[in-house]
Amino acid sequence: MIAFHPRTLVFAAASFVLACGQAQAESSYPNRPIKLIVPYAAGGTVDVFARVISPGLEEKLKQPIVVENVPGAGGAIGVNKGVKSPADGYTIVMGIVSDVVLAPLTESAVTYTYKDLEAIGPLGTSGLAVVANPSIGINSFSSLITYAKANPGKLSYGATGAGSLPAVAMESLKRRTGIDIEFIPYTSASKIALDLMGGHLDIALSGLPALLEPIKSGKMMAIGVMSKERDIGSPEIGSAGETPELGGMDFYFWTGLFAPKGTAPAIVSKINEAFAEVLQEEDVRIRFKDYGVKISEPMTPAQFADFVAKSNADWEAVIKSQ
Incomplete structure (x- = not known):
């Protein structure tokens, strides 16, 4: 018969309870309002995009989406706030190429990188x-x-x-x-x-x-x-x-949703699916077309993460060549 030390049993029990609690939190997500950080002031392009998709996300996720404008430092202050938020799915960020990729590559004061975010899904290019x-x-x-x-x-x-x-x-x-x-x-x-x-x-x-x-x-x-x-x-x-x-100059924005690093895959996937559904709604597509937005084809979180990583590599090469 194998004997277990009491501390081993306590640790195992605690781990089991923690795992059960996490699984329950993921299965019941969301059960309270979700904060959507916009790293720019109200009235700007990213703010407009956030307010176009928020009603649809609320309907799909059955919880209020609270847009919080956190402007400053070319979007880096808002993204940094998202990076440092709890990874529980109740804070997400609408990020763009400027603040997710370019700011960390060009500004020494920016301490995060795209790797400090969980990619949820793309909105499109504009x-x-x-x-x-x-x-x-x-x-x-x-x-x-x-x-x-x-x-x-x-x-x-x-x-x-x-x-x-x-x-x-x-x-x-x-x-x-x-x-x-x-x-x-x-x-x-x-x-x-x-x-x-x-x-x-x-x-x-x-x-x-x-x-x-x-x-x-x-x-x-x-x-x-x-x-x-x-x-x-x-x-x-x-x-x-x-x-x-x-000749050949080609600069444009890409936009997408992100969550703090460590957000549970099940939660990221749930937001991804809701977001993709919202972007397929006819009224949303018409509004974005009027704004000149080319809505992206749906991507899984892993596919969007690969896209962001490639964007980072491309921009890093451009900046080093200058």
């Missing part, structure tokens, strides 16, 4: 727009380059954070064309828009969806989108890829 104050008279990439070359150092542009996709894209354009435009970093896209319309800023780069209304009302002039192809929602706006001076 346009990075360049706009101007209408008084300058710039309405295309070619006219921007011509004006900047004739007036070196006179123009200024705003973007959220030095390591953000808008800033990286514009600095790439400056290097490629040899133009000199002063960079002014901002904490929020909404403040950039206000300063541009108020005449305190010449050029701005931000997600196109949040800029559509001021473009349509004439308060901003669209220069173009920084991708190879034109935006699916606003095909009248030109693209960098079709501009001779910028």
Whole structure:
């Protein structure tokens, strides 16, 4: 007969109780509101996306989705808050390429990496727009380059954070064309828009969806989108890829949902399935198309994790080459 030390029995019993408790928590998930961190200010592109999907997620998961805007440092403050949140499924993050991949690669103050997040699923890709104050008279990439070359150092542009996709894209354009435009970093896209319309800023780069209304009302002039192809929602706006001076340039946003590292696979899968179902709803697809969002094909969490890892490797190579 095998004898067990009392401490061994206590440890085994405690482990069993813990495992049972975790399994029960996963099976009953969710049983309270879920916080969705948006690492940008209200009214920006990512905030708009979060509020489009939240009602559908609430319906699928049967719990309120509470959007919490945590702006600053080009999205890094919000993502960092998500990284440090309990890995229980009650805090998720809407992340984009800027804050999940680029910020850790370009900003020494950022202490997390994409590996500190559990990938849940992709939303899609969307346009990075360049706009101007209408008084300058710039309405295309070619006219921007011509004006900047004739007036070196006179123009200024705003973007959220030095390591953000808008800033990286514009600095790439400056290097490629040899133009000199002063960079002014901002904490929020909404403040950039206000300063541009108020005449305190010449050029701005931000997600196109949040800029559509001021473009349509004439308060901003669209220069173009920084991708190879034109935006699916606003095909009248030109693209960098079709501009001779910028041949092959292709910058765009990808967006997805993430959870803190260590969140149970069963919980991640449940959110993934609900999210994928929401993105197939006709009214949601129509709204995103109007915003110029190309909704991704459904991916498992593992497939989305591979996508993010590849994006990180691609951007790391780009940054090292500069």
